[in-house]
Amino acid sequence: MRSSLKRRQFLVSITQALGTSMLINTPLLSQAYPLSDGKAPLTVGQIMEMILKTIPDAPFPKTVDTLKSGSASQPVTGIVSTMFATTEVIEKAAKAGANFIIAHEPTFYNHADETDWLKDSDVLRYKQNLLTKHGIAVWRFHDYWHSHRPDGIWTGMLSKLDWAKYAKDDNSHVLTMPATPLHQLIAHAKQKLDIKTVRVVGDRNQVCQRVLLLPGASGGRNQIAAIEKARPEVVICGESSEWETPEYVRDARRSGQKLSLVVLGHIMSEAAGMEWLVSWLKPQVPGINVTYIPSGNPFSYE
Numbered sequence: 001m002r003s004s005l006k007r008r009q010f011l012v013s014i015t016q017a018l019g020t021s022m023l024i025n026t027p028l029l030s031q032a033y034p035l036s037d038g039k040a041p042l043t044v045g046q047i048m049e050m051i052l053k054t055i056p057d058a059p060f061p062k063t064v065d066t067l068k069s070g071s072a073s074q075p076v077t078g079i080v081s082t083m084f085a086t087t088e089v090i091e092k093a094a095k096a097g098a099n100f101i102i103a104h105e106p107t108f109y110n111h112a113d114e115t116d117w118l119k120d121s122d123v124l125r126y127k128q129n130l131l132t133k134h135g136i137a138v139w140r141f142h143d144y145w146h147s148h149r150p151d152g153i154w155t156g157m158l159s160k161l162d163w164a165k166y167a168k169d170d171n172s173h174v175l176t177m178p179a180t181p182l183h184q185l186i187a188h189a190k191q192k193l194d195i196k197t198v199r200v201v202g203d204r205n206q207v208c209q210r211v212l213l214l215p216g217a218s219g220g221r222n223q224i225a226a227i228e229k230a231r232p233e234v235v236i237c238g239e240s241s242e243w244e245t246p247e248y249v250r251d252a253r254r255s256g257q258k259l260s261l262v263v264l265g266h267i268m269s270e271a272a273g274m275e276w277l278v279s280w281l282k283p284q285v286p287g288i289n290v291t292y293i294p295s296g297n298p299f300s301y302e
Contacts, residue, residue, distance in 0.1 A: 042285060044100055044137045045072030047079070050284060055144045063143045068107040069128070070137025076100045076288055081277045083267055084295035085138045087127055092293050094134035101138045104145065104153070104274050105267075113140070145273065156276030157215050157269070161192050166211075174230045175211040182206045182234055182260055189236065195268045197301050201249045202260025208233040215269040220244025227252075227259070234260045238269030267297055 044067070052058040068085070078098030082089050085103040093101055106113050108124060118124040131138065145152040154172065158164040166175040177185075183204040190198060212232035214223055217239035224245055227235055240246060240263055249261040275292045282290045 041075040041077075042288065043072065044070060044074050044076055044139070047076060047100070047285060048072065048139060051141075051281070052144065055147050056149060058144060058147070060143060060147075064106070064112055065140045065143050066113070068103075068113055068138040068140060069131040070099070070135070072137075074099065074135065074137060076285075079281070079285065079288060079290045081274045081281070081290065081292045082295050083271050083274050086295045087130055089293050089295050090127075090130050090134065090136060093136060096289075096291065096293075098289065098291070099134065099136050101136060102141045102274075102277065103138055104140070104142050104270060106140065107138050141277075145277070151273075152277060152280065153215060153270045153273030156273035157213070159276055160272035161189065163213070173213055173226065174232065175213055177209055177211055179207050179209050182208055182262075185211070185234065185236070186262055189262070189264065193264065193268050193272065195264055196297075198265070199263040200260065201246050202234070202253060203258075206233065206258060206260055208260070210234075211236060214238065215264075215273075217266050220248075224248050233258055234262060236262045236264065238264055239266035265297065265299075267295070271295075 076099060078093075078096060079100045079102060080089065080093040080096070080098045081102050083104050085101045085107045089101065089103075093099075108115050108118065108127070115124060146154075150172070158167060158172075163175055163177075166177045168174060168176065181204070182200075182202065185208060186198055186200070186204070189195065210230070210232045212226060212230045212235045214226060214235065214237040216237075218226075218237075220241055221244075223235065223237060223240060227245075227248070235245070235249070237245070240261075246261060246263075249259055252259045271294060275294075278290050278292045
């Protein structure tokens with residue numbers, strides 16, 4: 001009963017941004033909305049509430065998963081899932097008639113989407129004005145999607161790679177695969193995830209069976225601790241500081257361990273999880289078009 005009441009109270013009414021589309025950064029919302037009766041269109045707040053009911057212990061008292069623009073009370077005309085709410089994604093969403101973007105990563109260039117330090121930035125103002133012009137609400141869906149059981153990003157990644165059959169229940173991040181040369185694993189990941197290039201520490205001809213898959217950026221200490229525990233032959237991660245895990249792997253190899261590291265890039269190592277969100281969410285919002293728009297990789301390679 002208390003848990004149910006807590007969920008009903010988590011939504012807040014958010015003041016619509018004025019002028020240059022002031023950043024909304026409230027840890028979700030204070031006014032609950034009744035679920036749609038099938039006649040009135042669902043609002044942003046109702047869909048957020050519906051999603052959070054599927055997340056253990058949600059809403060969280062502290063989270064970066066807040067509305068970054070728009071209002072919880074606005075009716076939803078369409079939903080776009082993406083990694084980043086880039087200006088290009090915003091324009092494509094508007095063209096598709098969608099006014100609710102669910103993004104995994106920050107909208108305003110820092111983890112907490114703080115904007116005080118950018119108050120005089122023409123770039124920030126341009127993006128905020130674009131969101132206001134098209135009446136688009138942006139909700140970050142990071143902490144909650146990782147807290148879903150199973151982890152939404154992880155599930156989408158395994159599905160895209162067709163590696164779910166290699167995951168074990170006791171530690172799903174450790175995959176036990178048929179003996180495969182590392183260069184074949186790399187080629188498979190690049191093809192499935194549409195990655196042009198990866199960074200490698202180790203031997204491309206090394207035969208691997210035990211793979212530690214760590215999408216995103218869990219941090220060097222967490223990555224190294226996971227390696228120490230799992231004892232894999234290769235670690236495939238999203239992102240790693242050059243002075244942390246890569247140096248650990250280099251020293252491990254020098255000491256005689258058969259250990260390699262493949263760095264996919266943060267964005268492309270998690271994008272499949274936001275693509276998978278579409279198939280997960282569609283049945284819960286009948287009548288609303290839900291699509292995935294890739295934000296892509298901003299880098300080119302010379």
